[in-house]
Amino acid sequence: MRNVPSGRRTGSLDSGVALSAVADPGTRGDASSEPQVEHHFTVDVEEYFQVSAFEPYVSRADWGELQSRVAIGVHLLLALLQRHRARATFFVLGWVAERHPELIKAIADAGHEIASHGWDHCRVTDQTPDQFRSSVRKTKRVLEDLVGAPVIGFRAPSFSIVRGYEWAFDLLIEEGYCYDSSLFPIRRPGYGYPGGARDPYALCTRSGTLVEVPPATLRRWGVNLPAAGGAYFRLLPYVLARTALRDSARRGVPGTFYVHPWEVDLDQPRLPVSWSARVRHYGGLRGTMARLERLLAEFRFNSVCGAGAVARLLSQRHVAPQQGDR
Numbered sequence: 114m115r116n117v118p119s120g121r122r123t124g125s126l127d128s129g130v131a132l133s134a135v136a137d138p139g140t141r142g143d144a145s146s147e148p149q150v151e152h153h154f155t156v157d158v159e160e161y162f163q164v165s166a167f168e169p170y171v172s173r174a175d176w177g178e179l180q181s182r183v184a185i186g187v188h189l190l191l192a193l194l195q196r197h198r199a200r201a202t203f204f205v206l207g208w209v210a211e212r213h214p215e216l217i218k219a220i221a222d223a224g225h226e227i228a229s230h231g232w233d234h235c236r237v238t239d240q241t242p243d244q245f246r247s248s249v250r251k252t253k254r255v256l257e258d259l260v261g262a263p264v265i266g267f268r269a270p271s272f273s274i275v276r277g278y279e280w281a282f283d284l285l286i287e288e289g290y291c292y293d294s295s296l297f298p299i300r301r302p303g304y305g306y307p308g309g310a311r312d313p314y315a316l317c318t319r320s321g322t323l324v325e326v327p328p329a330t331l332r333r334w335g336v337n338l339p340a341a342g343g344a345y346f347r348l349l350p351y352v353l354a355r356t357a358l359r360d361s362a363r364r365g366v367p368g369t370f371y372v373h374p375w376e377v378d379l380d381q382p383r384l385p386v387s388w389s390a391r392v393r394h395y396g397g398l399r400g401t402m403a404r405l406e407r408l409l410a411e412f413r414f415n416s417v418c419g420a421g422a423v424a425r426l427l428s429q430r431h432v433a434p435q436q437g438d439r
């Protein structure tokens with residue numbers, strides 16, 4: 114294992130390689146002549162009580178006592194994906210995998226990709242490098258033992274690889290990960306990577322190359338708007354997600370959409386949390402499944418590995434660097 118200094122330090126990213134066009138003559142979508150690409154459908158597999166918005170209200174020590182609902186949401190999403198013949202990447206918490214091994218096997222058996230969401234939803238910004246390494250190593254091992262296949266993708270809880278925490282990329286590479294989906298190129302309190310590229314690209318670090326797969330954004334008036342997932346998808350007009358994915362397709366690259374099992378679980382317990390946490394977590398739940406049906410009817414989706422972004426970028430490392438706030 115390579116030596117990575119402990120403590121906070123800025124990363125060693127030096128260049129990136131943008132994904133070249135992956136246009137595919139698909140037929141789905143509105144009847145336009147827009148290029149069709151396979152977008153990334155991704156699911157962060159966690160319990161409703163593990164979300165960062167509930168951190169002040171639900172102690173990790175109490176997690177084991179709360180009603181588990183994750184299987185309900187996951188099975189609803191598996192059925193949705195099956196109806197639309199779509200594949201997805203499921204970023205799974207090690208904590209969930211340890212308690213629901215059959216659920217993770219069922220996801221893999223349905224043809225979806227299993228990736229890592231870390232062990233216990235601890236933000237990267239709340240971890241030392243050693244703690245982070247231990248979390249991503251343990252999660253990878255548990256998931257690989259379950260599905261019998263390499264786990265090469267990672268998404269940080271709450272997109273918490275932010276400026277100053279790029280050391281996480283070196284550790285991910287050293288631990289055998291090939292791609293990351295944590296850099297949300299938006300500006301907002303709590304997370305975000307302003308200035309990050311919007312389309313998949315190769316990150317070159319001192320430890321090697323990692324493909325970055327950012328969540329989809331919509332760029333308007335010189336600003337990146339979060340458009341494709343979570344509360345943004347539930348609370349903002351549907352047209353934002355659709356426009357973001359259409360814009361990606363016009364650029365010939367996949368857009369990355371994300372959702373959580375609890376976002377389709379209407380009967381989850383209502384926890385006594387603040388007004389803002391309530392809006393963020395419970396707002397728009399009732400309409401989410403209908404929106405997902407519409408999205409999957411309008412666009413073609415695949416897993417990150419299935420859509421080919423990672424393999425293409427790893428094989429295109431010789432291409433001239435292109436990266437920035439575009």
Ligand SMILES: [Zn+2]
Nearest residue numbers: 157159270271
């Ligand atoms: Zn999460």
